[in-house]
Amino acid sequence: MTSPDSDATSADLTFADLQIHPAVLRAIADVGYETPSAIQAETIPAMMAGSDVVGLAQTGTGKTAAFAIPILSKIDTAEKTTQALVLAPTRELALQVSEAFGRYGAHLPDINVLPIYGGSSYAVQLSGLRRGAQVVIGTPGRVIDHLERGTLDLSRLDYLVLDEADEMLQMGFAEDVERILADTPEYKQVALFSATMPQAIRKITRKYLHDPVEVTVKAKTATAENISQRFIQVAGPRKMDALTRVLEVEQGDAMIVFVRTKQATEEVAERLRARGFAAAAINGDIPQAQRERTIAALKDGRIDILIATDVAARGLDVERISHVVNYDIPHDTESYVHRIGRTGRAGRSGSALLFVTPRERHLLKAIEKATRSKLVEAELPSVEDVNAQRVAKFYDSITDALGAPGIDLFRRMIEDYAREKDVPMADVAAALALQSRDGGEFLMTEPPPEKRRERPDRSRDDGPARKRREVRADLATYRIAVGKRHKVMPGAIVGAIANEGGLHRSDFGHIDIRQDYSLVELPAKLPKQTLKALAKTRIQGQLINLAPDRGPKKPHRKSK
Numbered sequence: 347m348t349s350p351d352s353d354a355t356s357a358d359l360t361f362a363d364l365q366i367h368p369a370v371l372r373a374i375a376d377v378g379y380e381t382p383s384a385i386q387a388e389t390i391p392a393m394m395a396g397s398d399v400v401g402l403a404q405t406g407t408g409k410t411a412a413f414a415i416p417i418l419s420k421i422d423t424a425e426k427t428t429q430a431l432v433l434a435p436t437r438e439l440a441l442q443v444s445e446a447f448g449r450y451g452a453h454l455p456d457i458n459v460l461p462i463y464g465g466s467s468y469a470v471q472l473s474g475l476r477r478g479a480q481v482v483i484g485t486p487g488r489v490i491d492h493l494e495r496g497t498l499d500l501s502r503l504d505y506l507v508l509d510e511a512d513e514m515l516q517m518g519f520a521e522d523v524e525r526i527l528a529d530t531p532e533y534k535q536v537a538l539f540s541a542t543m544p545q546a547i548r549k550i551t552r553k554y555l556h557d558p559v560e561v562t563v564k565a566k567t568a569t570a571e572n573i574s575q576r577f578i579q580v581a582g583p584r585k586m587d588a589l590t591r592v593l594e595v596e597q598g599d600a601m602i603v604f605v606r607t608k609q610a611t612e613e614v615a616e617r618l619r620a621r622g623f624a625a626a627a628i629n630g631d632i633p634q635a636q637r638e639r640t641i642a643a644l645k646d647g648r649i650d651i652l653i654a655t656d657v658a659a660r661g662l663d664v665e666r667i668s669h670v671v672n673y674d675i676p677h678d679t680e681s682y683v684h685r686i687g688r689t690g691r692a693g694r695s696g697s698a699l700l701f702v703t704p705r706e707r708h709l710l711k712a713i714e715k716a717t718r719s720k721l722v723e724a725e726l727p728s729v730e731d732v733n734a735q736r737v738a739k740f741y742d743s744i745t746d747a748l749g750a751p752g753i754d755l756f757r758r759m760i761e762d763y764a765r766e767k768d769v770p771m772a773d774v775a776a777a778l779a780l781q782s783r784d785g786g787e788f789l790m791t792e793p794p795p796e797k798r799r800e801r802p803d804r805s806r807d808d809g810p811a812r813k814r815r816e817v818r819a820d821l822a823t824y825r826i827a828v829g830k831r832h833k834v835m836p837g838a839i840v841g842a843i844a845n846e847g848g849l850h851r852s853d854f855g856h857i858d859i860r861q862d863y864s865l866v867e868l869p870a871k872l873p874k875q876t877l878k879a880l881a882k883t884r885i886q887g888q889l890i891n892l893a894p895d896r897g898p899k900k901p902h903r904k905s906k
Contacts, residue, residue, distance in 0.1 A: 364391060390415055393413065401537065412539075431483075432506075433486055475492070487846045500526075500529050502531075506534055510540065517841025518842050573689060575686065576721060577699070600652075600666045602689070603653045607850070627653045640652070668689060675701065675713075699724070822870035823867055
């Protein structure tokens with residue numbers, strides 16, 4: 347078995363050939379990996395030899411293991427000081443990297459790995475830092491926060507990793523990254539990983555890395571070849587009906603259904619449960635403990651369908667996920683790649699299905715262009731297909747019950763009833779089957795035809811080219827203390843606030859960047875925990891001081 351999402355590797359090379367610490371090698375064997383991916387085969391020896399590394403690689407090439415394995419192999423677990431720091435642009439990636447360090451360091455004695463990011467409890471993080479964490483994985487804003495509080499000491503740092511460096515810069519963390527680098531010792535081993543290499547990344551590389559080894563891995567396609575990709579064109583109001591049909595007809599193990607908003611996760615999960623499916627929701631508002639319980643239930647089969655947002659599903663790795671359904675099409679192609687990467691894990695085949703409304707065909711074309719793969723149009727399962735499956739499952743349930751213990755008792759009771767009441771056995775069996783349906787319809791019927799709209803539906807935002815801005819009742823306007831003179835862009839504002847506050851891009855409305863400040867539409871009722879996290883958020887090194895906008899100040903009138 348190769349490591350996840352690996353590219354072509356040297357046919358004869360194994361992890362045992364890379365001088366890895368025996369305890370780490372044992373953990374790698376536990377998860378079933380034998381052959382390193384291309385980036386692992388080049389990065390691990392370079393880092394084991396003490397070289398700085400620049401890795402040009404996209405998500406899904408196995409880069410997390412490429413830096414986690416050598417760091418864990420070289421770290422001194424007898425020392426409680428922070429020896430390794432991994433900077434990640436989002437809390438989801440920080441958690442994912444932390445989980446990977448936990449897997450590969452499972453057999454190392456006294457290893458402590460601590461994720462620190464906005465939106466989570468300070469108490470837990472402070473407790474972990476006091477105990478001593480040799481490896482800290484964090485987002486730039488929260489790392490700076492701990493540095494300023496004096497709760498994170500990087501004076502003994504030996505290893506620094508910048509993961510998805512281009513993403514960090516796009517989110518406005520350039521000054522934060524430089525501020526953190528300035529707090530680290532001059533002589534340390536640095537590894538920088540980026541999907542692209544813009545000039546800003548080159549500048550950091552020249553300034554902070556010493557004669558780095560450059561590793562470039564180009565994926566043949568942006569999506570795994572073992573994942574079949576299909577789409578169904580379906581009108582928005584018909585999506586639930588379409589999903590129900592797919593669930594009844596498709597053969598599979600477990601499924602993730604991706605939606606665009608937190609509210610939709612709960613709504614879709616509730617509607618599926620009402621239809622008899624074992625479904626649960628995860629989103630950014632769900633506490634970490636509940637998230638972990640839900641994922642454990644998905645892993646052990648207590649639930650089969652997970653309804654999730656992009657943010658909530660980052661870092662999710664459950665082998666039994668055979669299907670991914672994009673209930674709401676993502677507006678960016680990177681999200682699509684991340685979503686469907688939740689299936690087809692560990693060499694297994696996977697199936698990805700995309701629901702596309704007629705007005706979203708342009709988004710489908712963008713996905714096909716970016717992933718360099720053609721999605722096959724699939725037919726929506728017909729009512730006849732669904733009913734055939736229901737009948738087949740009904741027959742199977744009878745077959746299973748015939749071999750169940752205790753059937754003899756019920757057979758005698760039914761025979762007695764049929765004799766006493768002079769009722770055919772088939773009628774008794776039919777009555778019992780009807781009783782078990784609890785009043786629900788057994789066979790599906792065709793839904794009534796959808797009423798055609800006389801005017802196009804302008805209630806949904808299909809892109810930026812709109813003359814009249816949509817007003818959302820659930821949003822309020824907030825003021826932040828950064829503007830044009832700070833050279834901020836909307837993407838940096840969205841990235842920083844979403845990351846530190848645990849928000850999703852769908853939580854944002856209009857952004858108006860003025861000279862000295864900006865106005866941002868966000869949910870009207872932000873939780874206290876989110877407001878607390880945003881109180882320390884910086885963009886371009888400047889505290890944003892987020893507060894509700896009170897409108898323009900009225901000029902003071904002097905009394906006559």
